[in-house]
Amino acid sequence: MDEVRIAFTASEGDLAQAARERLAARYGDVPMTEAEVIVALGGDGFMLQTLHGTQALDVPVYGMNRGTVGFLMNSYAEDDLPARLAAAEETVINPLAMTALGVDGEVTRALAINEVSLLRAGPQAAKLRISVDGRVRLEELVCDGALVATPAGSTAYNYSSHGPVLPVGSDVLALTAIAPFRPRRWRGALLRKTAEVKFEVMEPEKRPVMADADSRSVRNVAEVTIRSEPEVAHHLLFDPGHGLEERLIREQFL
Structure with missing residues (x-):
């Protein structure tokens, strides 16, 4: 494993940049x-950026924390x-595919590893109609x-x-x-991974809404469709006993 070909990438922070220089000098x-x-x-923000930027390479990504989260x-x-790389455990995740239709008719497509969110973009609450699989x-x-x-x-x-x-x-x-206001007690749903979710924005001129896919934002949307994208697979590496599954379980007992 000493001859493994490693590509180092780092966020713009001084701590991350200094670590990259030392590691690159040591391991190539x-x-x-x-x-x-x-x-x-x-x-984590830089990890998401790296995964998005390298999804066409089909190369696993091993992150080391030189940021805040x-x-x-x-x-x-x-x-x-x-x-550590030789012993690492691999987790494969599929992103979400977002198709956002703007009030002006423009269509925007993006992938999200964490979530696609719709957020009110004005002083009044949003009004959304939700469809699942049509x-x-x-x-x-x-x-x-x-x-x-x-x-x-x-967990985000x-x-x-x-x-x-x-x-x-x-x-x-x-x-x-x-922050639902009506139905006040509605807290959401669990859906099959293959489900297609459509949000229709009611009164979009009076109650503007923006859509966000892993920090890629689209303003003034009229309709947003979300589904899992099985054709894209991200490969993350974790140290043994500290994989994503363990972290998700541990998060629930903090």
Whole structure:
């Protein structure tokens, strides 16, 4: 494993950049197109950025935390990196595909590893109609927003919105309301991974809504469709005993 071809990438922070320089000098640094593994140095936001940017390479990504939040990252250490990579456990996740139709008729498509969220973009609450697999399930949700989250993203915005934590490999998506006003007690639903969710924005001129896919934002949407994208697979590496499944379980007992 000493000859493994590693490509190092780092966020713009000084801590991450300094770590990249030291690790590259010690273990070598090849272009991503020639790498057997990519080591990402930063926080969770940078990990998501790296996964999006390298999805066409079919190369596993091993993160080390040099940022603030590190749920998707391993602990940072400079010694024995090849051995850690050889022993790492792999988790495969599929992103969500978002298709957003703007009020102006423009269509925007994006992928989201964590979640796709709809958020009110004005002073008044949003009004959303929700359909699942072509059938209207909720005629009107008055809320600050709603989101669809993957298991990998279920501990992020979804969890802070009181959504459920989903086990990795559960083939389930979380549909979660954000500050619902009516129906006041509605907190969302668990859906099959293959489900297609459509949000229709009611009164979009009076109650503007934006859509966000892993921080790629689209303003003034009229309709947003979300589904899992099985054709895209992200390969994450974790140290033994500290994989994504263990982290999701542990998060529920904090």
